[in-house]
Amino acid sequence: MADNVQKPANHGYELAKGLFEINGDDLVLGGLPVRTIVAEVGSPAYLYDGQLMRRAYRRLADALKGFASIYYSAKANPAEAVIRLFLEEGAGIEIASLGEYRAAIAAGAAPEHILFAGPGKRRAELEAVIEGGIGEIHIEGVDEIGRLRSIGKPVQASIRINPVPTVQAGAMRMGGKATAFGFDEEDLDAAIAAVASADNIELVGIHVYGGTQILDAEALLGQWRHAITLAARVARTTGKPLKTIDLGGGLGIPYYAGDKPLDLDAVAAAVPELAALLKSEPLIAGARAIVEPGRFLVGEAGLYVSEINTVKQSRGVRFLVMEGGMNHHLAASGNLGQVIKRNYPVVAPARMTAPSDAPATLVGPLCTPLDTLARDAGLPDLKAGDLVAVLQSGAYGLTASPINFLSHPHPAEALVENGRIEAIGR
Ligand SMILES: Cc1ncc(COP(=O)(O)O)c(C=O)c1O
Structure with a gap:
C-alpha cells in the first residue's frame, strides 16, 4: 500500500464506551447484545441504534432552539425506517434524487417538508416532485x-450559492472553489435576475452548503454568518422578504484517533447572536433558518459488523479476513475521498473485556489491496467465526459503497430500539 498509511493504536474501545452500553463481554446496541442481533439478522450487517439517532437529533435541536429547523439529509442513510424516525422527531427531509423523494414520502413525510437539492436534477425528476408536491427546489x-x-x-x-473561499471548512469541501454546486457568489446578481425572469418560480430563500465533516464550531458558525449576510443581500436585491435560509449540513463526528467532537455548546452559545443577525435585516427578519445534517444525526448510531472468515499471517502481519469489506463499507477502507488512510474505530463486539493484544489488519474478501478496513488495529486474539464491528458507520456506509463489486451477498440492515429489531429490507 501507499506510504501515506498511518498506523494508530485502536481507539475504538474508548469510543464504544462513550456511545454504547457494555455488558460483560458484550457491546449492547438498542438494548440487545450485538451478537444476539447478528444471530437473528445474519452477518455481515449494518446495525443502527434508534435511541442514539434520537439523542443526536434532540441535542442538536436543543442547541438550535429558537433559531433553526432541522432537515435530515437522506443521502447519509436513506433507509425508510431511518427517515421515519427523524420524521417522528419533527425533522423535515432534504433529498437529492427522486429515489430519496420516494423514500421520504413512503416514510410519511409531508411533501411541503421536503427540500430538493443536487446539481443534476433531471427533468423527469423535477416533474415528478412538482406533481407530487415539494417544499422547495434548490436551484x-x-x-x-x-x-x-x-x-x-x-x-x-x-x-x-457557492460561497467565496474564505469561509470554507470541512474534510471534503463542496463550496468555496470551482464546483458543480450552486451559483458562484461572484455571479449572484445574474442568478437572481435569471430566476426572476421565470414567472412560475417564486424565489423564497437561499442555500449555502460549504463542506462535510466539520468538527470546528467556529468554522461552522463562520459559514452560517456568511450565509445570513448573503440572504440579506439577495433580499435587498429583489426587494422582497425571504422565507428560508438553508445553512447546509456538514456537522462532523469524531472518526479518527485524536478527533475532538464538534462543540455543540459553542454552537448553542452563538445562537442568540445569529438570531440577532437575522433580525437586523427587515427583509429576512421573518425567515426560517434551516440546518440539514446527515452524518451528525446518524453516523454515531451505526456499526458495521462482520464475522471473521479467515485468520492468516503474511510476512509478520496478522490478517483477519472478514465476510464483507469495502464492497459494504467503502468509507472505512479510506477510499471515499480520504487523503490519508486512517483507521476507523473497530472493536470485537462479543469480546469487549479481552485484552487488545493481537494487532491485526482487517481486510474484506475482495481481490484488491484496497479492500482493507483497518491496519494494525489493537484487537483481541480473534479466530474465524468471531465478530468484528466498525463503529461510526451509520452515515455514508452502505449507501456510499460499491455493493455489487465482486458479486458478494449484500449485508443485512437493522434498526434496533428498546430491544426490538426491525430488519430493513432494501
Ligand atoms: C446539499 C447537501 N446537504 C446536506 C448534506 C449532508 O451533509 P452532512 O452529512 O455532512 O451533514 C450534503 C452532503 O453531501 C449535501 O450535499
Whole structure:
C-alpha cells in the first residue's frame, strides 16, 4: 500500500464506551447484545441504534432552539425506517434524487417538508416532485431555471450559492472553489435576475452548503454568518422578504484517533447572536433558518459488523479476513475521498473485556489491496467465526459503497430500539 498509511493504536474501545452500553463481554446496541442481533439478522450487517439517532437529533435541536429547523439529509442513510424516525422527531427531509423523494414520502413525510437539492436534477425528476408536491427546489444552475420554466408549474425555489473561499471548512469541501454546486457568489446578481425572469418560480430563500465533516464550531458558525449576510443581500436585491435560509449540513463526528467532537455548546452559545443577525435585516427578519445534517444525526448510531472468515499471517502481519469489506463499507477502507488512510474505530463486539493484544489488519474478501478496513488495529486474539464491528458507520456506509463489486451477498440492515429489531429490507 501507499506510504501515506498511518498506523494508530485502536481507539475504538474508548469510543464504544462513550456511545454504547457494555455488558460483560458484550457491546449492547438498542438494548440487545450485538451478537444476539447478528444471530437473528445474519452477518455481515449494518446495525443502527434508534435511541442514539434520537439523542443526536434532540441535542442538536436543543442547541438550535429558537433559531433553526432541522432537515435530515437522506443521502447519509436513506433507509425508510431511518427517515421515519427523524420524521417522528419533527425533522423535515432534504433529498437529492427522486429515489430519496420516494423514500421520504413512503416514510410519511409531508411533501411541503421536503427540500430538493443536487446539481443534476433531471427533468423527469423535477416533474415528478412538482406533481407530487415539494417544499422547495434548490436551484443549482442556469439550465435548471430553464427546465423549471419549461415545466411551467408554480414552484417555490431557493438559490444555492457557492460561497467565496474564505469561509470554507470541512474534510471534503463542496463550496468555496470551482464546483458543480450552486451559483458562484461572484455571479449572484445574474442568478437572481435569471430566476426572476421565470414567472412560475417564486424565489423564497437561499442555500449555502460549504463542506462535510466539520468538527470546528467556529468554522461552522463562520459559514452560517456568511450565509445570513448573503440572504440579506439577495433580499435587498429583489426587494422582497425571504422565507428560508438553508445553512447546509456538514456537522462532523469524531472518526479518527485524536478527533475532538464538534462543540455543540459553542454552537448553542452563538445562537442568540445569529438570531440577532437575522433580525437586523427587515427583509429576512421573518425567515426560517434551516440546518440539514446527515452524518451528525446518524453516523454515531451505526456499526458495521462482520464475522471473521479467515485468520492468516503474511510476512509478520496478522490478517483477519472478514465476510464483507469495502464492497459494504467503502468509507472505512479510506477510499471515499480520504487523503490519508486512517483507521476507523473497530472493536470485537462479543469480546469487549479481552485484552487488545493481537494487532491485526482487517481486510474484506475482495481481490484488491484496497479492500482493507483497518491496519494494525489493537484487537483481541480473534479466530474465524468471531465478530468484528466498525463503529461510526451509520452515515455514508452502505449507501456510499460499491455493493455489487465482486458479486458478494449484500449485508443485512437493522434498526434496533428498546430491544426490538426491525430488519430493513432494501
Ligand atoms: C446539499 C447537501 N446537504 C446536506 C448534506 C449532508 O451533509 P452532512 O452529512 O455532512 O451533514 C450534503 C452532503 O453531501 C449535501 O450535499
